[in-house]
Structures are given as C-alpha cells and as structure tokens.
Amino acid sequence: MTENVTSAARVTAVDTHDIRFPTSRELDGSDAMNPDPDYSAAYVVLRTDAGDGPEGHGFTFTIGRGNDVQVAAIDSLRDHVVGRRVADLAADPGSLARDLTGDSQLRWLGPEKGVMHMAIGAVVNAAWDLAAKCAGKPLWQFLADAEPEWLVRQIDFRYLTDALTRDEALDLLRRGREGAAERAARLRERGYPAYTTSPGWLGYDDEKLTRLARRAVADGFTQIKLKVGADLADDVRRCRVARSVVGPHVRMAIDANQRWDVDAAVEWTRALAEFDPYWVEEPTSPDDILGHAAIRRGVAPVKVATGEHVQNRIVFKQLLQAGAIDVLQIDAARVGGVNENLAILLLAAKFGVPVCPHAGGVGLCELVQHLSMFDYVALTGSTEDRVIEYVDHLHQHFTDPVVITDGHYRAPAAPGFSATMRPESIAEYTYPDGTFWAADLAQRKESAV
Amino acid sequence: MTENVTSAARVTAVDTHDIRFPTSRELDGSDAMNPDPDYSAAYVVLRTDAGDGPEGHGFTFTIGRGNDVQVAAIDSLRDHVVGRRVADLAADPGSLARDLTGDSQLRWLGPEKGVMHMAIGAVVNAAWDLAAKCAGKPLWQFLADAEPEWLVRQIDFRYLTDALTRDEALDLLRRGREGAAERAARLRERGYPAYTTSPGWLGYDDEKLTRLARRAVADGFTQIKLKVGADLADDVRRCRVARSVVGPHVRMAIDANQRWDVDAAVEWTRALAEFDPYWVEEPTSPDDILGHAAIRRGVAPVKVATGEHVQNRIVFKQLLQAGAIDVLQIDAARVGGVNENLAILLLAAKFGVPVCPHAGGVGLCELVQHLSMFDYVALTGSTEDRVIEYVDHLHQHFTDPVVITDGHYRAPAAPGFSATMRPESIAEYTYPDGTFWAADLAQRKESAV
Structure with a gap:
C-alpha cells in the first residue's frame, strides 16, 4: 500500500x-x-x-x-x-x-x-x-x-544443516499453509493462549501472591508461573500457597532463572514435585545443553523449559538434538531478529517441541506474540500445549500495546511489529536526561546534601 | 616486595x-x-x-x-x-x-x-x-x-560441579605441586614449546608460504599451521606445498576458522587427509558442541581442536564431556580472566585433554604463555603434545615482549602478566586520534578531495 x-x-x-x-x-x-x-x-x-x-x-x-x-x-x-x-x-x-x-x-x-x-x-x-x-x-x-x-x-541456515536443511524448512512451510486462512480467522476471533507470571515474582509476599494468583484464574488464565530457587523452604511454602489458590487444574510452572548446578536442579525440582509443577524453567546455565539433558532425565515427568537467554539458533539446535528440553522458549529480542526466530520456530517444528515464548520486560509481549501467531497460522497449525508468557507491566508505553482478554492475546491489527514506543515515554524515561531521571537524580543529589 | x-x-x-x-x-x-x-x-x-x-x-x-x-x-x-x-x-x-x-x-x-x-x-x-x-x-x-x-x-565452580568439583580441583593442584621446583628450573632453561602460524595466512601466495614454512623449520618449530576453508583446490595446493617444504616429521595443523557446517567439515578435512594434518581447528561454530563431536567421529585420526572463540568454562566443560575435542585451545582474553582459565585448565587436566593455547593477535602470546607455563610447572607437569601458538606480529609494542628461541617460548622473568603496552605505541595507534590514525585519516580526506 x-x-x-x-x-x-x-x-x-x-x-x-x-x-x-x-x-x-x-x-x-x-x-x-x-x-x-x-x-x-x-x-x-x-x-x-x-x-x-x-x-x-x-x-x-x-x-x-x-x-x-x-x-x-x-x-x-x-x-x-x-x-x-x-x-x-x-x-x-x-x-x-x-x-x-x-x-x-x-x-x-x-x-x-x-x-x-x-x-x-x-x-x-x-x-x-x-x-x-x-x-x-x-x-x-x-x-x-x-x-x-x-x-x-x-x-541463515549456516550451522543448522545437520539438523534442518533449506529443503526441509520449505516442506514444513508449504505444509503449514494448508488451512492457514481458517486459522487466521480463528486467531482473530479467539486470540492466542497466554499464561501469567505476574503473581509469582520472588519479592512478593504471600498475601500478594494469593491475591494475584486468584485474579489470574478469574481473568481466564490456565497457567501461572512462580519464581523459585533462592530458598527451598520459601519455595515449598509459596508453591503450596499458589497451588491451593489455583486448584489442581491450572498449570503451575516454576522458574529458577539459572540458579542451580545440574545436581541441585534435580534435587530442588524433585522437592517441589508434590505441587505438580508443569515445567521447570531455566534450571541452570542457558549454555549448558548437556546439563539440561541430564536435568530433564532427572526430573521427568516435570518438563524442562528454557530459551530466554539462549544466545542463538545453534544452541537451540543442540538443545533439540540432545533431547534436552520439552518446551522451547523463544525471545523476540535476544537473537538476531525475526529471521533467526523463524529458523528456531522451524527447528522446533521439525523436532515436534512446542514453543512457549518468553515475554514481559519492556515490549517483549508486544513483539513475540507476532511470532507465535505466525507459527500457529502458517507453520505448526496448533496452539496445543502452547502459551505465550504475559506480564502486565509497561504496556502503556507502546502505541499498539498487547490486548489480553480471557487469558488470550488478541491478534494485533495495526501494521508492523508493535514495537513503537510513545514519544512522551521516550522523553520521560531516557536515561539520564529524560524528565523522570533528571528529577530523580536532582532529588537524590539534594537528599545527599 | x-x-x-x-x-x-x-x-x-x-x-x-x-x-x-x-x-x-x-x-x-x-x-x-x-x-x-x-x-x-x-x-x-x-x-x-x-x-x-x-x-x-x-x-x-x-x-x-x-x-x-x-x-x-x-x-x-x-x-x-x-x-x-x-x-x-x-x-x-x-x-x-x-x-x-x-x-x-x-x-x-x-x-x-x-x-x-x-x-x-x-x-x-x-x-x-x-x-x-x-x-x-x-x-x-x-x-x-x-x-x-x-x-x-x-x-567460580558454578555450573561446573557435574564435571569438576572444588575437591577434585584441589586434588589435581596438590598432585601438580609434586616436582614443581624441578620443572620450574627446566622451564627457565628450555622454555615452553611453540608452533607457528606465520607461514599459513590465507592471503599469502605460494612463494611467501614456501619461504616462511622453510624459515619456520630452520627456526626450530616442530609444528606449523595453515588457514584453510575458502577454496578446496587452493587448500589442496597449499597443503601440498607446505608438506613438501616441511617434510613428513613436522606437524602441520589446518584451521578453518568456523567456515563449515558439520558435513562439509568432515568432507573437506577428509579431502586434505593425504597431507597428514595433525589437527583441524575450528571446523564449525564454536557454539556447536554436538557438531564438534560429530566432526571428530568423522575425521579421526585427524584431531579436532577448538577454543579461541569458546565463550566460557561451561562450553569447554561440555566439549570435554561430549568427547568433542582432542586439543583444547584456551585464549587468555576471551573468557572472564585468569581465574576462569584456571577452571578450564583444571577441566582439561581432569579429562586428560592437552591444552594448546590460541595466541597471536595483539598481545595474546604475551598473556597466554603464563597460563601454559603454570599448567606445566604446577598442574599437569607435562609439555607432551602441548604447544603454544606463536605469530610474529606486534610484539614490539609491549614492554616485556615474548622471546622465542629454538621454537620455544622463554619463561618471562619480569613481574606481572606481560600485558603492558609501550606508551609510545598507545600514543601512535589510539583510534582515531593517535598520531598514526590522525595522519591516515587526514591523508584519506586529502585523496578524496
């Protein structure tokens, strides 16, 4: 146009x-x-x-x-x-x-x-x-x-061809187009399933955890996530609280943010198994392919998920080749752009591993929803066991913020990648000269005097 | 003092x-x-x-x-x-x-x-x-x-304990001290073996390759290295030239600088096997642990070496766990300092894989010699199948440059890590305001007019 x-x-x-x-x-x-x-x-x-x-x-x-x-x-x-x-x-x-x-x-x-x-x-x-x-x-x-x-x-298929060739990718994409129009219509109508991390930040007390977990269920989410890994007794208590609030049918993931070595990951996850965690996320270093594979063997049937810190398609390739993960978590802004995430989606499709993107932060929800929606409409054709992370922070700074209804991301309609930040937000939060930080630094200087 | x-x-x-x-x-x-x-x-x-x-x-x-x-x-x-x-x-x-x-x-x-x-x-x-x-x-x-x-x-043993615990490291270091004084004396007397990459840069013509390979042998080096991977016919010719110059007993390594996918690495290396390459270096992405393991299976008895671009101890750990390399190439300036290289040396010692450091560039020879010398004196106690890369560029810019005699690095005697650059070199080559670059940029501006 x-x-x-x-x-x-x-x-x-x-x-x-x-x-x-x-x-x-x-x-x-x-x-x-x-x-x-x-x-x-x-x-x-x-x-x-x-x-x-x-x-x-x-x-x-x-x-x-x-x-x-x-x-x-x-x-x-x-x-x-x-x-x-x-x-x-x-x-x-x-x-x-x-x-x-x-x-x-x-x-x-x-x-x-x-x-x-x-x-x-x-x-x-x-x-x-x-x-x-x-x-x-x-x-x-x-x-x-x-x-x-x-x-x-x-x-760029460089370093991928032992796992996925250009011709295999082409086949996957051609098959993915069958029925795409119907799925696009369904996506526009129902949206794409989300899960929420908002209740589970480690710094929240039990009252806030309870309140936000209850709200998550009321808002239609079928999966929540809790941060774990700092203190086992705390984690046991918080998982018990959360499970009792959400009931047995809402999925509850746990996320250690790379806190453990291999043995500790297995032990800690097993100690939380009674609360039926759906997946354990980032149990160890994102660089440790063989470590994730060992952890997966040790914690089954709890699933292993990782990806938000995985540096590129080559590491994702190996996580799949090694059978190291049950859930692949792309991030829209860590690898080398949409094209590299297309390669990663194709690898996941070939290996039959569901993609549940990492989001939150600043604008990561806005970006990554597009990749999952493409995957559903024109690649894997499925949302089964697939959910996009949702965190309800900072969306107001974007001109085309995500819209969540009944636990689903609505399909964006505005042209582009939903990446555009509001000019007034840029003016306010530019560091250190934006209006917010300039005032903040001046105030700190004053209180220091 | x-x-x-x-x-x-x-x-x-x-x-x-x-x-x-x-x-x-x-x-x-x-x-x-x-x-x-x-x-x-x-x-x-x-x-x-x-x-x-x-x-x-x-x-x-x-x-x-x-x-x-x-x-x-x-x-x-x-x-x-x-x-x-x-x-x-x-x-x-x-x-x-x-x-x-x-x-x-x-x-x-x-x-x-x-x-x-x-x-x-x-x-x-x-x-x-x-x-x-x-x-x-x-x-x-x-x-x-x-x-x-x-x-x-x-x-920092974080993410290493499935392969190397603190106690195992302590044992290796305690055993390494036995006979250390004698080895230190031998090191001061004989130096540490080196190999040279100077003949083998891809941009050199056959005459320069011949001349520099001949000089390498005359200078006492028992291993040289050739860059390969741009054009197979060129590589066959250059390997033939180099092998004919150095004879059958000088080791000749080849280095692809990450040029290949897994299958190509195996095919290309096999095509050069008649020239008896000692190792093939960086055959593919430094992130591809499983790829290196597959290549190693495919090219034996040619050895597989990598490390100059390996990002940290966690990837080295897996290269060893997966049996992916025959030769581990530390770099003094890519990982998080001497302490991380100590961890990597200990991992290599535990897995019985010889360390042959990457060097060259600016000051990498000056730094990394210290790590190999420590490894010899107080950890593995051996220089068998171990050589430090040597390239004869840019040493004049350091106050305590490496000294090579008879194909060996002499043990440095000056206090420190040999990292100090001459003030006049800093003044000349600071970009873009040093005297060299200022003059260069002025000249280019003039020729553009």
Missing part, C-alpha cells in the same frame, strides 16, 4: 535511545538471579526520507546497567544501515541480517551472541517492523502471507 | 584506550572468515595512588570495528573497581571476577559471553597483572607458587 512512498526512499538516520524504567522500586520482575531489575530498552528508530512514510522501530531489552553498552553496540552498526533503500529492506530484511552478522570484524565480538548479537537483533527487527508497515500488515500476517520460498531466503 | 607501598593504596582510575593496528594492509592474519583484520586492543589500565607502585594492565583483543563497543563495555565496569584497595585485589583477584560476573543487571547482557564477558576478562586480567606485580613475580610463577587452597578459592 505504501509502495509509491517507499520506492525511492532511503534510510537517513539510525536514532538510538537509552530508556530505563525504575521497576526495581516495586520489586516487579524480581527473581533468584535478578533481585532489582530496572527494565530498560536500548531503542532504535530507522528514520527515512519518505515524508510521512513509516519508520522502523526495534529494541534490545535489558534490566538496567549496561543499557548504554547496548546502545553503543547499536550505534556501531549505523554505517551498515544508513543509505539503504527502504524498498530493499522491505523486500528482503534477511539480507540486512546477513550483512550485519557477516561483518567479519564485528563478528569477532561474538560470534552471534551477547551484546553485539542483541544489537543486530534490534536493528534487524526494526527493519522487519518497517517491512511489515510498508506492506500495511501486522507482522504475524505479513509472515503468514509470505511465500515459503521467500521465507526460507530470509533465513 | 611491594607490600608497604600497596597496603593503603587504592585504585583511583580505570583508564581505557581504543588501540588499532592497520594489519589489514599486509593481509597478516587473513583467514577464511576474517579477510581483513585490523588487530586491535580495548586496553585498560588500573591506576592507583601508590606513588610509583605498580599499575594493572589488561585488554580485550578485537580485529577492528567494534573495538569502541568493547571500550564502552569496560567503561561500564568502572564503578565496580575504583576505590578498591590494591592489597585486596592482590590478595584475592577472584573476588573481583565474581563481583563483576555477578552484577545482576550486567549479567543480562550475557550471561558470561560476548562483549560484556570479554570486558570483564580485560579488567580482571588487569587485576591479576597488578597482583603478580605486587608479589614481584611473573604471573606463571605467582600461580605456581600459590597454595592449592588459595587457587581454588579464585575459581
């Missing part, structure tokens, strides 16, 4: 913003490894000379300190992006991803992991946002409508 | 420098993934108020673009370091490593991988340099003289 606007237009600037929200003050988001997160975004806008044509928005999620390092990493990619034709980006966002991950000098800083890879993910996701906006479609629909041949061209 | 100087002294500043050498102009360091590296260092100096007492020096090695991101990451650690007592750092550098990797907000940017982990490694290595200088010993000797109980306290 915006073809005329964009055919001659080019990217003229890559704006970055260090945006931090003071979430640590309420212990929202507190867990066994992250006691005081300030949910933050290293935020990027691809500006163009297309007049009032679309911009591309993306970000890396962080939890406070180091958000400036992430901004510096995004800044280092600027020369790769400025000057590109918007039409080229919209027609082939995967080629930007390949150019960025293929920069041989920047590659040394990973490869494909950590700060530099997340920076690439932010910029590449901004290009996908731009592409979907140019097509006038929400990203999930843009992907679901795309030809399988085009989708596989967006994907 | 400097105890009086340091007992009250504190770290007063963390200075950082973006230092880049224009190595791409000679194709030094060119390989199948890195065609034009500008060898660089994100360099850090811990300054103190100890008068003319020692400073701590450390760095991350990069290959050009992104060195500024690495500097920003080091800068983000400043508040953790300034104000610490020098005596505390010298007595317990491992506690600095734990504080830095344990910063829950910064941890989100890894954890323990990529830009942020390398930044931590640079700062922590600077603390080890300071500690060894305070003790008046070269680092290898500082470590070899340390009590096993103290050494294991420097190590």
Whole structure:
C-alpha cells in the first residue's frame, strides 16, 4: 500500500535511545538471579526520507546497567544501515541480517551472541517492523502471507544443516499453509493462549501472591508461573500457597532463572514435585545443553523449559538434538531478529517441541506474540500445549500495546511489529536526561546534601 | 616486595584506550572468515595512588570495528573497581571476577559471553597483572607458587560441579605441586614449546608460504599451521606445498576458522587427509558442541581442536564431556580472566585433554604463555603434545615482549602478566586520534578531495 512512498526512499538516520524504567522500586520482575531489575530498552528508530512514510522501530531489552553498552553496540552498526533503500529492506530484511552478522570484524565480538548479537537483533527487527508497515500488515500476517520460498531466503541456515536443511524448512512451510486462512480467522476471533507470571515474582509476599494468583484464574488464565530457587523452604511454602489458590487444574510452572548446578536442579525440582509443577524453567546455565539433558532425565515427568537467554539458533539446535528440553522458549529480542526466530520456530517444528515464548520486560509481549501467531497460522497449525508468557507491566508505553482478554492475546491489527514506543515515554524515561531521571537524580543529589 | 607501598593504596582510575593496528594492509592474519583484520586492543589500565607502585594492565583483543563497543563495555565496569584497595585485589583477584560476573543487571547482557564477558576478562586480567606485580613475580610463577587452597578459592565452580568439583580441583593442584621446583628450573632453561602460524595466512601466495614454512623449520618449530576453508583446490595446493617444504616429521595443523557446517567439515578435512594434518581447528561454530563431536567421529585420526572463540568454562566443560575435542585451545582474553582459565585448565587436566593455547593477535602470546607455563610447572607437569601458538606480529609494542628461541617460548622473568603496552605505541595507534590514525585519516580526506 505504501509502495509509491517507499520506492525511492532511503534510510537517513539510525536514532538510538537509552530508556530505563525504575521497576526495581516495586520489586516487579524480581527473581533468584535478578533481585532489582530496572527494565530498560536500548531503542532504535530507522528514520527515512519518505515524508510521512513509516519508520522502523526495534529494541534490545535489558534490566538496567549496561543499557548504554547496548546502545553503543547499536550505534556501531549505523554505517551498515544508513543509505539503504527502504524498498530493499522491505523486500528482503534477511539480507540486512546477513550483512550485519557477516561483518567479519564485528563478528569477532561474538560470534552471534551477547551484546553485539542483541544489537543486530534490534536493528534487524526494526527493519522487519518497517517491512511489515510498508506492506500495511501486522507482522504475524505479513509472515503468514509470505511465500515459503521467500521465507526460507530470509533465513541463515549456516550451522543448522545437520539438523534442518533449506529443503526441509520449505516442506514444513508449504505444509503449514494448508488451512492457514481458517486459522487466521480463528486467531482473530479467539486470540492466542497466554499464561501469567505476574503473581509469582520472588519479592512478593504471600498475601500478594494469593491475591494475584486468584485474579489470574478469574481473568481466564490456565497457567501461572512462580519464581523459585533462592530458598527451598520459601519455595515449598509459596508453591503450596499458589497451588491451593489455583486448584489442581491450572498449570503451575516454576522458574529458577539459572540458579542451580545440574545436581541441585534435580534435587530442588524433585522437592517441589508434590505441587505438580508443569515445567521447570531455566534450571541452570542457558549454555549448558548437556546439563539440561541430564536435568530433564532427572526430573521427568516435570518438563524442562528454557530459551530466554539462549544466545542463538545453534544452541537451540543442540538443545533439540540432545533431547534436552520439552518446551522451547523463544525471545523476540535476544537473537538476531525475526529471521533467526523463524529458523528456531522451524527447528522446533521439525523436532515436534512446542514453543512457549518468553515475554514481559519492556515490549517483549508486544513483539513475540507476532511470532507465535505466525507459527500457529502458517507453520505448526496448533496452539496445543502452547502459551505465550504475559506480564502486565509497561504496556502503556507502546502505541499498539498487547490486548489480553480471557487469558488470550488478541491478534494485533495495526501494521508492523508493535514495537513503537510513545514519544512522551521516550522523553520521560531516557536515561539520564529524560524528565523522570533528571528529577530523580536532582532529588537524590539534594537528599545527599 | 611491594607490600608497604600497596597496603593503603587504592585504585583511583580505570583508564581505557581504543588501540588499532592497520594489519589489514599486509593481509597478516587473513583467514577464511576474517579477510581483513585490523588487530586491535580495548586496553585498560588500573591506576592507583601508590606513588610509583605498580599499575594493572589488561585488554580485550578485537580485529577492528567494534573495538569502541568493547571500550564502552569496560567503561561500564568502572564503578565496580575504583576505590578498591590494591592489597585486596592482590590478595584475592577472584573476588573481583565474581563481583563483576555477578552484577545482576550486567549479567543480562550475557550471561558470561560476548562483549560484556570479554570486558570483564580485560579488567580482571588487569587485576591479576597488578597482583603478580605486587608479589614481584611473573604471573606463571605467582600461580605456581600459590597454595592449592588459595587457587581454588579464585575459581567460580558454578555450573561446573557435574564435571569438576572444588575437591577434585584441589586434588589435581596438590598432585601438580609434586616436582614443581624441578620443572620450574627446566622451564627457565628450555622454555615452553611453540608452533607457528606465520607461514599459513590465507592471503599469502605460494612463494611467501614456501619461504616462511622453510624459515619456520630452520627456526626450530616442530609444528606449523595453515588457514584453510575458502577454496578446496587452493587448500589442496597449499597443503601440498607446505608438506613438501616441511617434510613428513613436522606437524602441520589446518584451521578453518568456523567456515563449515558439520558435513562439509568432515568432507573437506577428509579431502586434505593425504597431507597428514595433525589437527583441524575450528571446523564449525564454536557454539556447536554436538557438531564438534560429530566432526571428530568423522575425521579421526585427524584431531579436532577448538577454543579461541569458546565463550566460557561451561562450553569447554561440555566439549570435554561430549568427547568433542582432542586439543583444547584456551585464549587468555576471551573468557572472564585468569581465574576462569584456571577452571578450564583444571577441566582439561581432569579429562586428560592437552591444552594448546590460541595466541597471536595483539598481545595474546604475551598473556597466554603464563597460563601454559603454570599448567606445566604446577598442574599437569607435562609439555607432551602441548604447544603454544606463536605469530610474529606486534610484539614490539609491549614492554616485556615474548622471546622465542629454538621454537620455544622463554619463561618471562619480569613481574606481572606481560600485558603492558609501550606508551609510545598507545600514543601512535589510539583510534582515531593517535598520531598514526590522525595522519591516515587526514591523508584519506586529502585523496578524496
């Protein structure tokens, strides 16, 4: 629909913003490894000379300190992006991803992991946002409508071919299209199932846990999640409280946020088994493929889930090859963009492992819903045992926030990747010069005097 | 020896420098993934108020673009370091490593991988340099003289205990001390065996390869290494040339710098088997533990080596658990400092896998020699099938450069970690304002006019 606007237009600037929200003050988001997160975004806008044509928005999620390092990493990619034709980006966002991950000098800083890879993910996701906006479609629909041949061209199969070839991916996508129109209609009508972590933050007392767990059930959620791993006696008590509130039929996941070594993960999970946890999440280091496999053998029938800190498709490939996980948790903003998450969704589909995305933070719900909805409509065709994490924080800062009704994400209708933050939120929470932080720092300086 | 100087002294500043050498102009360091590296260092100096007492020096090695991101990451650690007592750092550098990797907000940017982990490694290595200088010993000797109980306290065993416990590490170190004095004397006399990569860069023509391979043998090296992986016909020709020059008894390693997928790695290596390669290095992604294991099964008796891009001790642990490598290649500046490399050396010792460090770049030879020498003197007690990589570039920029005679690294005698760069080199190659780059940029601007 915006073809005329964009055919001659080019990217003229890559704006970055260090945006931090003071979430640590309420212990929202507190867990066994992250006691005081300030949910933050290293935020990027691809500006163009297309007049009032679309911009591309993306970000890396962080939890406070180091958000400036992430901004510096995004800044280092600027020369790769400025000057590109918007039409080229919209027609082939995967080629930007390949150019960025293929920069041989920047590659040394990973490869494909950590700060530099997340920076690439932010910029590449901004290009996908731009592409979907140019097509006038929400990203999930843009992907679901795309030809399988085009989708596989967006994907870098390097280091994957021992588990998934391009031809196998093409087959999966072709089969995924059968019945896609009916599923798209059903998605628009019913939404995509969600689960909620809001009751279970480690810093909440039992009264707040009880109140929020009760509300979760009343709101239609069929799964909640509790943070565990700091103190076993506390965990036993909190799991007992939560289970008694939600009853036997609501699924209750537990999440250790990488707190344990292999043996401790098995012991601790077994000690909580009487409360029938559905999965244990991040029981150990996200790098420990063999460790997850050993834990899975040790805690069955409790399922093992991980992914929010898994650095790239190569580690996901091995988690699947090793039979190390029952549930694969993609994150929209840790790997190298939509194209890499397409590869991961295809790997999960091939291995028959359900994907239950990580979300929360700043804007992660807004982004990742598109990927699960594409998966349902045009890849696996199923929502069975699949739920997207939901946390009810910070959505008000986005122009197209997620909408949850009866425990389901509603399908977004606005064009793009739902990544656009409100200008007034950017102005208020830019660190350290936005209005909130400037006032906060002035006040602290005053009380220090 | 400097105890009086340091007992009250504190770290007063963390200075950082973006230092880049224009190595791409000679194709030094060119390989199948890195065609034009500008060898660089994100360099850090811990300054103190100890008068003319020692400073701590450390760095991350990069290959050009992104060195500024690495500097920003080091800068983000400043508040953790300034104000610490020098005596505390010298007595317990491992506690600095734990504080830095344990910063829950910064941890989100890894954890323990990529830009942020390398930044931590640079700062922590600077603390080890300071500690060894305070003790008046070269680092290898500082470590070899340390009590096993103290050494294991420097190590973070988190995520390792399924493969190596603290008690097992203690046993290995206690046994390693037997005969250490004799081995230290032998080391000072003979040095530690080296191999050379200087003949084998991909950008060199056959004449230069022949000349440098011949010189390597004449210089006493018993192993050389060739870069491979860009073009098979070229590789066959270059391996044939090199083998004919060095004869059948000099070991010839090949290095693909992560160029291949699993199947391609097996096929390509088999196609070069007639030239009797000793090991194939980095055949695929450094993240692919299961891939390395499959490649190893497919290319035996050619050995599989990797490590220069392995992000941390947790991936090394799995490479050993999976039987994926015959040769473990530590790098002094990619993981989180000397303490993490101690853990990796202990893992290798437990699994009986020889360590042949990666070196070259900027100052990597200077650093890593200390770790192998410690391993020989006070851990495994052996140099059999162990060699340290040697590349004859950029040593002149260090105040205590490596010395190679008859294919061996001479044991350093100066106190510290040999990490100190000459002030005049810093002044010349700081990017973009040092004298070299300022003149270079001015010249380019002029030729552009």
